[in-house]
Amino acid sequence: MSRALHSWGCYPYAPQTGHVCHWQSDVAAHAGNIVRLRGSTLPYGNGRSYGDSCLAFTSQVLHMRGLDRFIQADWVNGLVCVEAGITLAEIFAITLPRGWFLPVTPGTQFVTCGGAIANDVHGKNHHRRGTFGAHVLRFGLMRHGVETVICSRDEHPDLFAATIGGLGLTGVIVWAEIRLIPVRSSQIERTVMRFGELAEFFALSAERDAHHEYSVAWIDCLAKGRRRGRGVFIVGDHAQEGELTAAVPSRWYMPATPPFSMVNELSLRVFNEGYWRAHPARRTRDRIGMQPFFYPLDRILHWNRIYGRRGFQQYQCVIPEGAAKDALGELLRVIADSGQGSFLSVLKRCGEIVSPGLLSFPLPGVSLALDFPHNARLELELFPRLDAIVRAGGGRLYPAKDAHMSGKDFRCSYPRWEQLEALRDPALMSRFWKRVTAV
Amino acid sequence: MKRVMIVGATSAIAAACARRWAAQGCEFFLVARNAEKLERIAHDLRVRGVGEVTLHTMDATDLKAHPTMLKRCIDTMQRIDVALVAYGTLPDQYACERDVSTAVQEFNNNGVSVIALLSLLANRFEAQAHGTLAVISSVAGDRGRPSNYLYGAAKAAVSAFCEGLRGRLFRVGAHVITIKPGFVDSPMTAGLKLPRLLVATPDQVARRIVSAIERRVCTQYTPGYWALIILIIKSIPQPIFKRLKL
Numbered sequence: 001m002s003r004a005l006h007s008w009g010c011y012p013y014a015p016q017t018g019h020v021c022h023w024q025s026d027v028a029a030h031a032g033n034i035v036r037l038r039g040s041t042l043p044y045g046n047g048r049s050y051g052d053s054c055l056a057f058t059s060q061v062l063h064m065r066g067l068d069r070f071i072q073a074d075w076v077n078g079l080v081c082v083e084a085g086i087t088l089a090e091i092f093a094i095t096l097p098r099g100w101f102l103p104v105t106p107g108t109q110f111v112t113c114g115g116a117i118a119n120d121v122h123g124k125n126h127h128r129r130g131t132f133g134a135h136v137l138r139f140g141l142m143r144h145g146v147e148t149v150i151c152s153r154d155e156h157p158d159l160f161a162a163t164i165g166g167l168g169l170t171g172v173i174v175w176a177e178i179r180l181i182p183v184r185s186s187q188i189e190r191t192v193m194r195f196g197e198l199a200e201f202f203a204l205s206a207e208r209d210a211h212h213e214y215s216v217a218w219i220d221c222l223a224k225g226r227r228r229g230r231g232v233f234i235v236g237d238h239a240q241e242g243e244l245t246a247a248v249p250s251r252w253y254m255p256a257t258p259p260f261s262m263v264n265e266l267s268l269r270v271f272n273e274g275y276w277r278a279h280p281a282r283r284t285r286d287r288i289g290m291q292p293f294f295y296p297l298d299r300i301l302h303w304n305r306i307y308g309r310r311g312f313q314q315y316q317c318v319i320p321e322g323a324a325k326d327a328l329g330e331l332l333r334v335i336a337d338s339g340q341g342s343f344l345s346v347l348k349r350c351g352e353i354v355s356p357g358l359l360s361f362p363l364p365g366v367s368l369a370l371d372f373p374h375n376a377r378l379e380l381e382l383f384p385r386l387d388a389i390v391r392a393g394g395g396r397l398y399p400a401k402d403a404h405m406s407g408k409d410f411r412c413s414y415p416r417w418e419q420l421e422a423l424r425d426p427a428l429m430s431r432f433w434k435r436v437t438a439v
Numbered sequence: 440m441k442r443v444m445i446v447g448a449t450s451a452i453a454a455a456c457a458r459r460w461a462a463q464g465c466e467f468f469l470v471a472r473n474a475e476k477l478e479r480i481a482h483d484l485r486v487r488g489v490g491e492v493t494l495h496t497m498d499a500t501d502l503k504a505h506p507t508m509l510k511r512c513i514d515t516m517q518r519i520d521v522a523l524v525a526y527g528t529l530p531d532q533y534a535c536e537r538d539v540s541t542a543v544q545e546f547n548n549n550g551v552s553v554i555a556l557l558s559l560l561a562n563r564f565e566a567q568a569h570g571t572l573a574v575i576s577s578v579a580g581d582r583g584r585p586s587n588y589l590y591g592a593a594k595a596a597v598s599a600f601c602e603g604l605r606g607r608l609f610r611v612g613a614h615v616i617t618i619k620p621g622f623v624d625s626p627m628t629a630g631l632k633l634p635r636l637l638v639a640t641p642d643q644v645a646r647r648i649v650s651a652i653e654r655r656v657c658t659q660y661t662p663g664y665w666a667l668i669i670l671i672i673k674s675i676p677q678p679i680f681k682r683l684k685l
Contacts, residue, residue: 022451022626023476066626069479070486080486185606314562 005061008304009050010257010311011403017054018063018244024083024174027062027142031427032173035062037358040429043172045112046087049119050081050314051403053167058438062172064114070094070174078180079137084114084173090297092247093164098307100237101290103135107346109295114173119400120165120360122350124214124236124294130179130353131360133164139176144427152354161298162423167399169424171432188214188293191235192195193283194276198329205366206350207231213237214293216348220272220343221332221370229332231347232279236293236413249291254302259307262374265339272343278359295333297344307373313403315386316369318350319395324366327393331386332366338382342371361398369401399432410436440490442516444550446499446508446556447526449476451625452575454483455524455645461487468512468519470495471526491515499526500552505559518567521652522560524553524574529627535589540591554600561583561604563614572608572650573616573626574601578660581619584685607659616651617658620644621665637668 004015016347019030019041034041043064044057055061060267067085074080080101081090088394089109092102106121115121120133129135130157138152141163149171151160191212195201201217209215212235219231297303304312335341346369349360372378383404396413398406411417421437443460445453448469457467461484471477471497474496474625479491492512493515497504512519530545557574564570580594581585598617622628639662646659675683 020629025475069483071479071482073486073630334617 004048005044005050005063007403008048009313009371009374009416010057010304010307010309011313012052012054012431014055014059015309016059016061018061020063020066021085022066023085024067024148026066027064027172028172029066030062031142033143034058035427040427041299042428042430043084043114043118043168044108045085045115045118048108048111050113050401051399051432053119053399053402053430054115054437055431057429057431057434064112064157064172067174067304072177075100078182079177081175081177082113082182083175084117086114087112088116090142095180096183096186096246096290097244098183099244101183101186103179103181104128104132105294107295108298109291110298113176113178117164117173117176118166118168120355120357121130121400122218122362124348126150126353126362127209127215127351128213130351131165131355131357131362132319133355133357133360134353135179137162137177137179140169140174141161142252143425144176147229153351156203159423161356161358162420163362164355166420166423167357167430167432169420169428169430171425171428176336177378183244185239186244186246186290187239187242187275187287188236188290189239189285190288190293191283191285192279193233193279194231195233196227196230196281198325198332201229201231201233201347202325202366204281208233208235209349209351210236211366216346218275219332219345219347219368220276221345222269222272222339224336225274228336229279229329230276236288239287242287247291249299251298252300254300254305258306261310261312262306263312263371263373268343272341275343298319307371310374312371312373313378313402314369314371315383316367316398316401317386317390317395318361318363318365318367318398319390319393320363322394323393328366328368328387329397334382334385334389335370340372340378340382345370359399359414359422361396361400363396365395367398369398399436402432403420405436407438417432441520442518442520442626444468444470444516444522446470446497446524447575448480448520450525450527451627451641452620452623452648453523453525453643454480455641456525456648458487458642459645459649460521461489462562464476464488464490466490466516467518468672470493470497470499470512471494472496472498488570493660499556500550502555505556509559509563513563513621517567519560519563522572523648524556524560524572527553527575527627529576530590532585532587532588532589540562540605543685544591545589548593548597549590553593553597557597557600557604561608564608565611567613569613569617570654571606571614573648573652575620577602577616577650578621578665578669579620582672582680586685589648602662614658616656618651619658619660619665620647621660621662621668 015133036059044061064085067083071081116132120131122131140148216238217233354365449471537540576598577594579591580598601617622633651659
């Protein structure tokens with residue numbers, strides 16, 4: 001069956017024709033056909049990239065989700081080899097009962113393994129474990145007209161580095177071998193503490209991060225004045241004993257896309273105020289399943305539809321350590337004044353572990369992520385102001401979430417882009433890459 | 440531990456069923472044409488925790504190869520608790536209309552060879568007086584439609600054959616299930632324009648199949664709502680039906 005594929009934010013609106021790959025042998029065949037007829041293509045995983053980095057320039061993508069098999073597992077040393085289209089959820093459903101978990105997981109379990117590598121995703125434990133790419137041992141990369149090459153730190157190290165965070169442009173990842181971490185329980189010991197302003201976040205993060213595997217903060221992006229920068233700081237560690245299951249909690253389902261966005265200033269204010277108040281003022285400790293801890297939004301399948309047909313854009317930036325406090329304060333001020341913003345705005349301290357990837361997003365510093373319902377004013381008014389603050393702070397935006405950054409900003413903040421361009425498979429081109437590399 | 444034979448093991452529906460059985464720790468005898476694809480399925484199942492997996496490469500349309508396959512299966516597993524017959528092709532109806540040999544070949548693939556295999560398996564199931572023979576037919580076999588009546592005719596033959604066989608094996612305590620999937624999003628239907636609301640994933644179909652086998656259902660539509668759709672389609676009188684563009 002054929003149906004149009006989109007990016008997670010549904011903006012820019014560019015329906016993609018997916019050429020479904022069910023077997024590794026399909027990849028070369030489909031890619032060959034598309035390239036012959038249209039010139040270029042792009043691998044597409046499960047469509048969790050927000051902006052245009054998962055959209056092919058020709059709108060003809062290789063839909064990799066059918067490659068969802070395990071290839072091998074070593075339950076003694078915690079290694080799995082999987083096909084690229086398998087999702088993280090499908091991986092830990094099998095590994096968790098055997099006591100192994102993913103070393104790094106982003107905010108959704110529905111990304112594919114290939115996508116996690118191509119975007120070099122990070123998680124709530126970046127301060128301890130770095131990015132996903134740091135735990136990838138090897139992968140098979142299919143470049144146009146060439147046999148699949150095996151890339152690792154020793155074999156084709158240049159392609160290995162370029163592919164991690166390489167946005168699917170260096171070739172098609174067909175399989176990957178990743179290292180897992182041992183866990184004794186699928187539950188998380190969580191500590192939650194509220195903070196009243198941004199400075200408190202920095203104090204809490206400095207004090208607590210080193211002691212915990214996971215650390216993240218939710219922030220009320222609409223709070224102004226004295227309350228600006230208030231939020232909820234959450235740290236967690238794998239429980240030392242308990243059940244080992246990847247049990248799926250009951251999920252809600254957003255059945256259709258409403259014609260207009262359900263996210264507006266009123267609903268945002270109500271939600272943010274309510275969410276803030278729902279958390280006790282005192283520091284509390286509890287035990288929580290891994291699914292609600294890591295993937296609160298995955299409770300609502302297709303939650304992106306609440307933003308209506310026009311879609312939404314995520315703004316995720318990272319600001320280096322020294323400038324972070326001032327720049328974040330400034331960003332939050334501008335966002336609160338605009339009255340726009342998201343339900344779950346997230347602050348996260350990024351650590352110093354350097355990714356093997358050339359174009360990896362995180363820097364030692366603090367990352368801020370929030371979603372905005374798409375409207376024309378966003379790119380004319382709000383984003384340019386935010387971009388200026390990020391630029392002044394020496395920070396950068398996350399290509400996996402981006403649909404607007406200027407080519408100039410991209411090339412300045414990712415100076416190694418030319419190395420990637422030199423190693424790019426000429427048969428692969430995304431709308432994102434075309435946009436940011438056009439001089 | 441259940442011992443499962445699957446013919447057409449690389450099909451999307453069969454592979455999804457196998458994953459569900461793998462979680463129960465079943466032992467497998469997997470049969471398909473393509474050895475490399477069969478290997479990939481086997482690797483996947485091994486990681487998921489199956490006991491033993493034996494692979495057998497066979498083109499199911501080669502009727503002479505069936506007895507060798509069955510013998511090897513019995514030699515390795517001793518008995519068959521579940522046999523799933525899941526192979527098939529989706530013919531191009533137009534090509535079948537233009538070329539008789541294509542039509543006959545497609546009928547052989549989807550009808551004759553399945554009946555031949557089932558005949559052989561039936562004797563085995565009769566002898567072991569135990570087990571479930573699950574056969575993937577199709578909703579297309581319930582009524583002939585201009586858009587794919589060759590496929591429909593072959594599946595109708597299989598469905599009728601299964602119904603008779605069910606009665607025969609019932610007497611000895613073995614069971615036959617006819618599975619009738621609707622539209623499934625799989626390599627078989629890649630590129631087809633199908634009504635999106637009615638398309639199920641292979642995993643959804645597999646869930647039904649595995650539970651139907653456990654419950655020893657006779658005919659299982661999957662997804663279940665196809666039973667209702669087919670009831671309506673079957674009740675359309677011929678003078679009207681022939682005018683419909685289905």
